[in-house]
Amino acid sequence: MKPAVLRPQALRDQQGEVRCYRKEGGTRAAVKLATASNAALDQIELDPGIGSPTLGKLLGVPGLRTWRVAKFPLLWCYFEREDHVDVVRLLGERQNIAAILGDEFASN
Numbered sequence: 001m002k003p004a005v006l007r008p009q010a011l012r013d014q015q016g017e018v019r020c021y022r023k024e025g026g027t028r029a030a031v032k033l034a035t036a037s038n039a040a041l042d043q044i045e046l047d048p049g050i051g052s053p054t055l056g057k058l059l060g061v062p063g064l065r066t067w068r069v070a071k072f073p074l075l076w077c078y079f080e081r082e083d084h085v086d087v088v089r090l091l092g093e094r095q096n097i098a099a100i101l102g103d104e105f106a107s108n
Contacts, residue, residue: 002084004044017037041076044067053065061101065080
């Protein structure tokens with residue numbers, strides 16, 4: 001098992017999604033999202049290779065993987081490191097993920 005370490009932006013993404021679901025769907029929806037997103041992180045910690053490398057290959061970002069949050073249109077974006085899982089972002093499937101991540105990695 002490798003612990004998931006959320007970058008500050010990934011944590012802001014998660015908090016923003018929870019706030020949005022609370023505002024639009026109420027506390028119950030927000031709790032369900034928080035539970036599901038944490039469960040997805042648990043799965044990634046247990047098996048970091050579980051995520052899809054397709055987006056990373058499309059963007060030319062070696063090692064970038066994505067894993068979907070069950071029952072929500074959200075994807076965790078992460079890298080498997082030697083001693084942890086480096087969680088970069090939590091993004092909506094309908095967002096232009098390629099543009100967002102492409103801009104993020106172009107500036108690094």
